[in-house]
Amino acid sequence: MSEATIRIITAAEAFPMRRYLLRPMLPGAASRYDGDDHPDAVHLGAFFDLGSGEELVGVASFLPRTADGEVSRRVYQLQGIVILPAVRNTGIGTTLAEHGITLLFERGARSVWCNGRTPAGPFYERLGFRPVGSEFITPGTGPHYRFVRDLS
Ligand SMILES: CC(C)(COP(=O)(O)OP(=O)(O)OC[C@H]1O[C@@H](n2cnc3c(N)ncnc32)[C@H](O)[C@@H]1OP(=O)(O)O)[C@@H](O)C(=O)NCCC(=O)NCCS
Secondary structure, three states: OOOOEEEEEOHHHHHHHHHHHHOOOOOHHHHOOOOOOOOOOEEEEEEEEOOOOEEEEEEEEEEOEOOOOOEOOOEEEEEEEEEOHHHOOOOHHHHHHHHHHHHHHHOOOOEEEEEEEHHHHHHHHHOOOEEEEEEEEEOOOEEEEEEEEEOO
């Protein structure tokens, strides 16, 4: 468990980290996700003191929809999880994802899925996600797998 503090944030607060760390080669619009403003969407920030006060070091968004794009409160897509490079591999990403999954489970969600970058596969599998189907390429962000974690 990392020592980061996890708090609800807005999609606008998550945007700069998505934009500059996840999709720097794509237009800014690519870092605004369908469903960002849905009332059941959950955006989380990880806050950590790097030496000059607490700051945002990680973001993750959970959007209420199935892989077919249907809005659902039982199935959420994890999208846009990213941690500041200086603090990766210290457990913050795991803490952030687990916090979101626990919160969604308490709200009635029973499954979380994501289109996870292939290099992040071990991270998702350690979190209890399993890959489903074949690897696919997303323009601008490379090879991915669909990962699913059942919560029931
Ligand atoms: C993928 C990502 C979100 C993971 O976040 P993170 O904070 O680095 O993740 P964690 O530290 O919780 O776990 C990562 C690894 O660190 C290890 N780790 C966890 N706590 C640790 C600790 N206290 N000390 C050392 N290593 C630790 C874990 O074993 C884990 O190993 P794994 O890759 O084999 O699963 C982050 O690396 C990132 O932002 N990557 C670039 C963006 C990206 O690819 N996002 C996913 C888009 S699909």
